[in-house]
Amino acid sequence: MNKHFKALELDKILDKLSDYAQSAEGKELCRSIEPMTDLASVQTELKRTVEAFGMLGRYQTPFLGSLKNVNNMLARADAGSVLSPSELLTVAEDLRIIRALQQWRSNQDSDASYTIDIYFNALRPDRYLEEKITSSILSPEEISDNASPALADIRRKIKSEGMRIREKLDNVIHSSSGSKYLQDAIVTQRNGRFCVPVKAEYRSKVPGLVHDTSATGQTLFIEPMGVVDANNEINVLKGKEKEEIERILSELSADAANDMDDIKYSCENAVELDVIFAKASYAYELKATEPKLNDKGKTDLINARHPLLNKDKVVPISINLGKEFDTLVITGPNTGGKTVSVKTLGLLTLMAQCGMMIPADENSKICVYKKIFADIGDEQSIEQSLSTFSSHMVNIVEIIKEADDNSLALIDELGAGTDPVEGAALAMAIIERLREKGTKIAVTTHYAELKAYALSTDGVQNGSCEFDVKTLRPTYRLLIGVPGRSNAFAISEKLGMDPEVIDHAKSLVSSDNTKFEDVVDTLEKTRIEMESERNEAQKARREAEELKRKSDELTEKAEKERDKIIQDARSEAMRLTERSKREADALLNELNEVRKQLKSKNLTSDAVDRARQSLKRGRNQVLDAAEPIVLSSYSGPDRPLKVGDFVRINNVSGICEVTAVNGKGRVEVRNGALKMNVKEKDCILTEKPKEKNQKKTEIKSRMSEPRTAASSSTRLDLRGMTTDEALDTLDKFIDSMVMMNIEEATVIHGKGTGALRKAVQSHLKGHPQVKEYRLGTFGEGEDGVTIIKIK
Numbered sequence: 117m118n119k120h121f122k123a124l125e126l127d128k129i130l131d132k133l134s135d136y137a138q139s140a141e142g143k144e145l146c147r148s149i150e151p152m153t154d155l156a157s158v159q160t161e162l163k164r165t166v167e168a169f170g171m172l173g174r175y176q177t178p179f180l181g182s183l184k185n186v187n188n189m190l191a192r193a194d195a196g197s198v199l200s201p202s203e204l205l206t207v208a209e210d211l212r213i214i215r216a217l218q219q220w221r222s223n224q225d226s227d228a229s230y231t232i233d234i235y236f237n238a239l240r241p242d243r244y245l246e247e248k249i250t251s252s253i254l255s256p257e258e259i260s261d262n263a264s265p266a267l268a269d270i271r272r273k274i275k276s277e278g279m280r281i282r283e284k285l286d287n288v289i290h291s292s293s294g295s296k297y298l299q300d301a302i303v304t305q306r307n308g309r310f311c312v313p314v315k316a317e318y319r320s321k322v323p324g325l326v327h328d329t330s331a332t333g334q335t336l337f338i339e340p341m342g343v344v345d346a347n348n349e350i351n352v353l354k355g356k357e358k359e360e361i362e363r364i365l366s367e368l369s370a371d372a373a374n375d376m377d378d379i380k381y382s383c384e385n386a387v388e389l390d391v392i393f394a395k396a397s398y399a400y401e402l403k404a405t406e407p408k409l410n411d412k413g414k415t416d417l418i419n420a421r422h423p424l425l426n427k428d429k430v431v432p433i434s435i436n437l438g439k440e441f442d443t444l445v446i447t448g449p450n451t452g453g454k455t456v457s458v459k460t461l462g463l464l465t466l467m468a469q470c471g472m473m474i475p476a477d478e479n480s481k482i483c484v485y486k487k488i489f490a491d492i493g494d495e496q497s498i499e500q501s502l503s504t505f506s507s508h509m510v511n512i513v514e515i516i517k518e519a520d521d522n523s524l525a526l527i528d529e530l531g532a533g534t535d536p537v538e539g540a541a542l543a544m545a546i547i548e549r550l551r552e553k554g555t556k557i558a559v560t561t562h563y564a565e566l567k568a569y570a571l572s573t574d575g576v577q578n579g580s581c582e583f584d585v586k587t588l589r590p591t592y593r594l595l596i597g598v599p600g601r602s603n604a605f606a607i608s609e610k611l612g613m614d615p616e617v618i619d620h621a622k623s624l625v626s627s628d629n630t631k632f633e634d635v636v637d638t639l640e641k642t643r644i645e646m647e648s649e650r651n652e653a654q655k656a657r658r659e660a661e662e663l664k665r666k667s668d669e670l671t672e673k674a675e676k677e678r679d680k681i682i683q684d685a686r687s688e689a690m691r692l693t694e695r696s697k698r699e700a701d702a703l704l705n706e707l708n709e710v711r712k713q714l715k716s717k718n719l720t721s722d723a724v725d726r727a728r729q730s731l732k733r734g735r736n737q738v739l740d741a742a743e744p745i746v747l748s749s750y751s752g753p754d755r756p757l758k759v760g761d762f763v764r765i766n767n768v769s770g771i772c773e774v775t776a777v778n779g780k781g782r783v784e785v786r787n788g789a790l791k792m793n794v795k796e797k798d799c800i801l802t803e804k805p806k807e808k809n810q811k812k813t814e815i816k817s818r819m820s821e822p823r824t825a826a827s828s829s830t831r832l833d834l835r836g837m838t839t840d841e842a843l844d845t846l847d848k849f850i851d852s853m854v855m856m857n858i859e860e861a862t863v864i865h866g867k868g869t870g871a872l873r874k875a876v877q878s879h880l881k882g883h884p885q886v887k888e889y890r891l892g893t894f895g896e897g898e899d900g901v902t903i904i905k906i907k
Contacts, residue, residue: 133394281343420476443557443570544566
């Protein structure tokens with residue numbers, strides 16, 4: 117592997133990635149992945165990983181575990197060799213995996229199209245060959261009788277001959293004359309021939325061929341002469357069986373050779389899928405996300421985590437490069453996380469260029485570089501007689517030669533290992549040279565000169581690994597824009613160094629350096645204070661958001677309770693209405709009975725008829741009150757409501773008065789003793805209801821002329837009238853509509869028993885001025901109104 121990639125530990129990442137691949141070929145391919153340098157190629161490969169990541173979240177992981185490389189086997193078959201049963205079963209298993217993989221994809225959403233489908237579509241299963249092999253070969257040691265009719269016939273004959281021999285030998289071992297010569301009354305085989313165990317002293321009594329003797333020499337395994345021909349026949353059949361098996365294997369090998377190109381191509385694509393799904397599985401383990409890629413040198417990692425550190429303990433860092441500055445100088449104490457920071461930057465860039473998702477928050481950005489250089493760690497070489505400084509310089513010389521404007525250079529402890537003054541000067545010169553080439557740079561250092569250089573140079577930014585002076589422990593947080601302190605004195609004192617030694621060391625530090633460190637210390641204290649204030653502000657904001665959330669929940673709960681109260685009230689009203697309806701029906705029945713009795717006595721029944729009509733009107737009014745008619749679509753008032761307005765509300769009987777305007781589209785209304793908080797858009801402006809002492813005048817007016825007030829000139833309310841009164845009023849109303857040249861009007865007859873509705877529609881059916889009519893729809897009054905169109 118490229119030594120720069122190895123310095124960033126890409127090899128360890130690929131080893132871990134290989135653990136998620138299922139096939140041996142997939143594992144090997146994972147370890148050999150190399151970062152791509154073309155933006156389009158990286159985008160395509162990363163997109164495939166993201167698609168597989170999404171598939172893993174919705175479907176079961178496809179199985180590729182037993183996929184093997186059969187290229188050598190197929191090449192030998194193509195050259196005319198006969199593959200063994202074990203090799204042919206391996207080919208069949210690969211074909212099964214290829215078929216299952218394609219089936220796995222086809223079982224998913226067929227309408228969705230993915231770039232990963234290029235591999236699924238390249239799979240070419242051959243179920244015929246797969247089943248031909250598996251039905252012919254039961255195991256590496258056994259060929260099925262069903263492999264061919266000839267093989268089945270040969271084995272049937274072998275079995276038949278064997279049974280015939282056993283019958284003959286059974287007669288021998290169970291006969292009274294023969295059984296006394298045998299060591300055991302059994303039939304056995306030696307060298308593939310059926311024999312019986314004969315006592316050595318009776319060798320002459322049993323004529324036949326001796327095939328074996330026992331270890332003691334007391335037993336001879338003799339093939340009786342009576343079965344020699346049958347055994348010979350079995351051997352001949354076994355020879356034919358072997359020839360037939362060779363022919364079957366040869367035929368299967370030839371079939372596999374004919375399908376060689378498709379099998380090899382399918383296996384290669386299956387291995388590619390194995391690697392892609394390994395990347396997706398590893399991304400799940402790392403809780404990784406898809407970075408946004410670019411080739412403009414801009415990197416912005418948000419809460420990035422080094423993938424080789426424990427994900428539950430690693431401290432996330434946010435690091436950016438290439439937007440406001442092209443060089444980042446990271447300072448801070450030893451073991452504070454400087455090296456991990458630059459390694460995280462380099463390693464996550466390499467992972468993305470390998471088509472892998474990265475352990476960082478969403479919307480993180482990664483630049484695709486042509487070259488990535490890393491000089492990290494102690495590379496002292498005894499063999500090459502190189503010191504640590506010399507070894508680093510060898511690498512840096514190479515970096516300066518090869519770096520360009522599409523390169524990333526990561527250097528740990530730049531200029532260390534030599535005289536501090538010279539080392540700092542050399543470090544600044546190296547940075548300047550790399551910047552001239554357009555290279556993006558991230559370096560770590562302890563030199564105060566480099567901190568000052570970063571503060572005074574455009575395009576160069578300080579970064580520091582935070583250190584808690586109180587606990588004298590690093591927090592491992594990376595702070596951009598703030599130079600860090602080495603804290604050597606504080607750490608040494610904490611570890612037990614004599615304070616006098618510490619004080620003496622401080623006196624030896626130059627005054628310029630002391631002033632600079634004091635400035636850095638002041639900046640650090642100011643940063644901590646500002647961060648504390650920011651945390652307090654964020655806490656206050658979160659508390660305010662929580663209060664708002666609770667307030668919204670209470671408001672929603674109150675609205676639900678209000679709706680429930682209204683619904684319960686409506687249900688109760690319906691219950692009372694049903695009871696009133698039953699009582700009214702019962703009273704009508706009684707009145708009808710009285711009327712019949714009066715007629716039978718030739719008495720007048722006018723008073724009874726009047727009472728009956730009055731009761732019907734009251735009954736219909738009760739029904740309409742319980743199931744109010746909606747006269748509009750409730751699209752909202754044509755002006756903002758104000759206190760004192762009167763409105764109608766959908767599903768609420770009667771007219772309500774606005775008592776308060778709450779803002780945010782809601783008003784408070786009163787309906788009798790009931791107060792409600794409703795949406796303004798559900799209210800329809802209407803006129804103030806008339807007083808009770810006007811009721812008689814209103815009824816009289818309603819009976820004598822159509823209701824054509826200015827606000828509702830196209831509506832006629834017939835509720836409470838007798839049929840004759842209603843039809844007479846309807847005729848006058850239609851005449852006035854014709855005179856006013858109005859084409860459409862609404863006749864309100866109520867729901868009630870439906871008698872008035874039937875009478876109205878029957879009258880309209882033959883009316884010469886009526887073009888057409890229909891029942892109202894939702895928002896118009898439904899079956900409580902009839903909409904008519906005038907000719």
